[in-house]
Amino acid sequence: MKMEDFVCGEKCPHYKVIKDVEMKTPDEEEILDLADMFKIFSDSTRLRIILAIINTELCVCDLCELLNLNQSTVSHQLQILRTSKLVKYRKEGKQVFYSLQDGHVEQIISQALEHIQEGGR
């Protein structure tokens, strides 16, 4: 990046600071992955599914009951969670039991929950 490229000319740019930040920032691909992950959590239906199976494995039918959603909606969201490798599943006859892939998800969510609970300020 050259000095002349700055929109604000020599008036505003904090050139050194920018260079510095550029160094420390995760690369583009990581940021996109990160955004994708948060996108999964950004829907309340998916979040409710995740919270439901945080300590217990549940079958699709249980999730429908618990969350009062129709089966199609639940299955579609579970597919998204499967694709993003956030949940694992186990088949038992006709039923499929879902649970969280690992503890990381739980940590991320409970951290965020803390932030919420500390009040809007």
Added chain:
Amino acid sequence: MKMEDFVCGEKCPHYKVIKDVEMKTPDEEEILDLADMFKIFSDSTRLRIILAIINTELCVCDLCELLNLNQSTVSHQLQILRTSKLVKYRKEGKQVFYSLQDGHVEQIISQALEHIQEGGR
């Protein structure tokens, strides 16, 4: 919830488990707030802005340069971040410097980043 309300009749429902999960799950409002928070993080532009100001306050112009975005886009996203109380700002003449509201955001993001970096598995 009554037994008869179950879609799967007496075949599938893990009644006790469901009751149990219901107890431990955060209430609706909290889940919605949580989803809203993740929604903020779910856009790569906003995420890049957040990551940029994670340790340094930056003016809008700096952010435009650093992220190679036009000024309108940055301002719009900053408004969203302001509204959700995730950033604070400080005016200095014509410029406005933005920084993170508190350390929680950083923690949530770095935790998620760890998850990403551990590989897709």
Added chain:
DNA sequence: TTAATATATGAACAGATGAACATATGTTGA
């Protein structure tokens, strides 16, 4: 006051997304 600069905001448009419906797949037992 006027011009230049930094930021904010309104409107419009393209693309993304979640829910619902219909239907398909797969499993079990008769």
Added chain:
DNA sequence: TCAACATATGTTCATCTGTTCATATATTAA
């Protein structure tokens, strides 16, 4: 084999979201 059940998936539609363009506001200096 067939019927019942549990789950998955394709499609459509209404809604939401991010970006861009144009313009407004605010601050500074001449």
